[in-house]
Amino acid sequence: MLKPGMKRFVLLTLLALLPALLLVALYVVRDPFHVVKPYKGKIYEPGDTISLTINWGHVTIESYKYFDPQGHFDSFIFGSSLSGYYRIADWQRHLPADAHPFHFNASRETLYGILNKLEFLKSRGVKIKHALLIIEDEMLMRRPLDEDVLFVQHPQTAPNVSWWQFHQLYFNAFRQPELVAYMLCPGPMTERVLEKGYATRDITNRIEPINEGYYRYADSLIAVNPSAFYTPEHIAQYSRPEKTLPCPPKILPHVKSLLNAIATILFNDETDFQIIIPPHYGYEAIASSDLYTMEKIFGQERVHDFSHDPALGTDLHYYYDEGHLVARQCGRLIDSAYNAVTLPSPYLK
16 A cells, blocks of 8 residues: 555645646547547538638548548649649549549648658559649748648658657647637637637538538639629738749759659659649749759650749639639649640740
């Protein structure tokens, strides 16, 4: 039996640890970031109007693992959130009838993240028959953000991210007083977590089995009554940044190595793939030397540059916001790519 002094020590220790233990229990039970409990085929519940911000790269991997036994996916759209609105229904017009496509995107995706996802698929014995890569100019200089809960890579795809590091990062984020209070009493704390950027009302509709998000309401307004979506208030949110053109080259030696590694996997798998370099509001045109490098690595017939499009680069009416091209225009770019269309750089030397 424990001596009275030892019992008192144990009791005081447990009392001291009780707040931390309760916090851990709250984190595990509520799973605010959807990273603790197994993915069960959906993220949002019917009627959800607010959500804590979510790491969509993590959702992508968990969604793939959950649905692949039935979906037998062999065709993938890779890219950042910009790639999310390149609809699989539009892509399937250019694929064989027996293709099984899936969105393999992540918010603020990097070339390293795409390479890791390709290697993840190969480690599972997947033959990548078809691929569509959306590689925006900014991705050529973007480094992995593995210390940020929104962008940290899934431990199963990133060799440098352990499960312990991953959950430690999320638990530390959860310890914010506003988030704990929101979990305990959401009503009074709703505006506070929205104001702090911990939560969002931007809840997209989703086709879960293919990991595709879409804006049903926005798309219907844009198709039928664009002025109801592109109100003066909406447009005022996004001032067009002034870019110095042509943009400076971004493909440094380490970036070229990543591009070559991606190309090696695709060519070794005899993947039928196309690359779209999309436009961006503010006319963020890729440097001609970078375009030439990508064409040398992947093949000129597979790289389709639309970053120089003067209309798409200067008119907000083609976008949901300052970066995400509306799905209808994404479909048009898919059609253009598969019809071997690309825009010649006006800055070729």
